[in-house]
Amino acid sequence: MAPQRTSPSPAGQKMTIPISRPHLDQREERYLLEALRSTWISSTGPFVERFEEDLAAYLGLPHAVSTTNGTAALHLALATLGIGPGDEVLIPNLTFAATGNAVYMTGARPVLVDSRPGHWNLDPDSLAGAITPRCKALIVVHLLGHACPMEPILAIARRHGLLVVEDCAEALGCTDQGRRVGGFGHIGAFSFFANKVMTTGEGGACVTSDPALFERLQDLRAHGMARGRQYWHQFVGFNYRMTNLSAALGVAQLEKLDHMLQKRREVRRLYDRLLGSLPGIRINFEAPGQTIDWLYPLFLDQEALGLSRDQALASLREAGIDARPMFYPLHLMPPFAEAPRANGLGNSTRWGLSGLLLPLYPDMEPAQVEYVAGQVAALAAGA
Ligand SMILES: Cc1ncc(COP(=O)(O)O)c(C=O)c1O
Secondary structure (H helix, E strand, O other), rough: OOOOOOOOOOOOOOOOOOOOOOOOOOHHHHHHHHHHOOOOOOOEEEEEEEEHHHHHHHHHOOEEEEEEOOOHHHHHHHHHOOOOOOEEEEEEEEOOOOOHHHHHHOEEEEEEEEEEEOOOOOOOHHHHHHHOEEEEEEEEEOHOOOOOOHHHHHHHHHHHHOOEEEOOOOOOOOEOOOOOOOOOEEEEEEEEEEOOOOOOOOOEEEEEEHHHHHHHHHHEEEOOOOOOOOOOOOOOOOOOOOHHHHHHHHHHHHHOOHHHHHHHHHHHHHHHHOOOOOOOOOOOOOOOOEEOOEEEEEEEHHHHHOOOOOHHHHHHHOOOOEEOOOOOHHHHOOHHHOOEEEOOOHHHHOOOHHHEEEOOOOOOHHHHHHHHHHHHHHHHHOO
């Protein structure tokens, strides 16, 4: 996505509204310049360690390992847990494809699991029914800033001896049972791409409470090189290290994460108020934990509206709004067409094919939200 700089136009005029836009100011500039002037611009440098410590502290966990991006974090997490060829990993059918791509990157196969009827996150019943003898792990995705309730998932994992990875790419800061997501499973993975609630440009991280996993994550991230013996490689590793430049952005962004989440909440509340009672449009979802606001999801009753999701998207784009489709259900796309799956993927298919993601970012002006909501209301009214 290439965020465009816009300002609200006078009433009635067309606006150009990006799907997302990072909140950057003098703080990022200062830390970035500090890193640049220090000449520590690769993965050695004080900001990397500081960012990892700050992130771990924010999540209430002992260890964080920064990475080049969220996909690398997922791959690193699975490789650290020993997932490889011949293994299967349960994943939701409704997620951004990187969740499944990371499984393939290890040589393992994903097993696709359905969403709950009333919510887009993983359905524990579908999960339990999809477990095969080859399943060694599962990835829970906290999609769209809503925590997937972990207790039933962890109970199933314990019963079947499954390792648990949490994909928290879209969920930094949201909680389940009062605890921030990321620390429920063996390893949590985050993304700091520019459209996420905080960004390092490209970037990601793994978090864990287990000191042995922490060491393995660090070693695999850095070429599998031995500690204390330079250029001696213990095993095949990756280079997934975050740069000091990215980490400088990360330190700045974490310092104001609460403020940015609050600004996102205000945008979300205005959308809720403007879109809450439109016929044929569903926006409100019961969420047991404390949610955070990423992009703004809504789901269309395409039959009642006499309007397909793609027609709605085309109209919004015509109006200058960079709305996006919800993620396509994985089983419909070529890389996942042959993947083993739960018996029935109806819920994830419905969510995936009827959903839209509207722009949401901290500096979105009320006039911009009103403009987007007005266009959606016009669609609902058949205008
Ligand atoms: C659910 C989910 N998982 C994984 C990723 C991958 O993160 P990245 O783009 O940083 O590789 C993303 C986001 O892009 C995501 O939304």
